[in-house]
Amino acid sequence: MPCDKTELLEFMEALNEELTKKITLVAAGGTAMTLLDLKPSTLDIDFTIPGKDMPEFERALKSNPPGYKIDRWPDGTVFSQTLPSDYVDKSISIKEYTYISLRALHPIDIIATKIGRLDKRDIQDIETCIKTFKISKDDIQARAILVSATYTPREEDYIYHLNWILKKFF
Numbered sequence: 345m346p347c348d349k350t351e352l353l354e355f356m357e358a359l360n361e362e363l364t365k366k367i368t369l370v371a372a373g374g375t376a377m378t379l380l381d382l383k384p385s386t387l388d389i390d391f392t393i394p395g396k397d398m399p400e401f402e403r404a405l406k407s408n409p410p411g412y413k414i415d416r417w418p419d420g421t422v423f424s425q426t427l428p429s430d431y432v433d434k435s436i437s438i439k440e441y442t443y444i445s446l447r448a449l450h451p452i453d454i455i456a457t458k459i460g461r462l463d464k465r466d467i468q469d470i471e472t473c474i475k476t477f478k479i480s481k482d483d484i485q486a487r488a489i490l491v492s493a494t495y496t497p498r499e500e501d502y503i504y505h506l507n508w509i510l511k512k513f514f
Contacts, residue, residue: 346384347378352386355389363404366444368444369447371446372449373423373457374469375388376454377473382469388412389412391415391416395418401416423461425495434449435453455474462505470513471513489506
């Protein structure tokens, strides 16, 4: 069942009540796009979380399971790749709660992470990010090259996907 922005924010409010210290949550994938009003909803909830904040998140999540699938990765890892260490600084602030700093990946990082899997939905999401945020070919290439070396399956596959995206949209 899809989760829209209102439901995401309600879940954050409930999770905030379970926390005992400040944490940063950086939404990734469709979750980030939903929070940035680029998609009406997401199929699951995706976060990359600074490693120091992961234990507190996991503890609070056990007390308040949302009823949605939640994928979470530490320290800028998303799916099969890891973002550069500045991913939190580049991310976009969505809302500050008492204990949660809710952020969304910058669209350039959404694109960089979607290049790895590159299914039909990812291609649509990449196109939306490019058009809405006017992201240039050079910006995509520069960020994706930083991510390509961390792509777990094979760096060559990531580079192939990157080149396909650049040809398709530029």
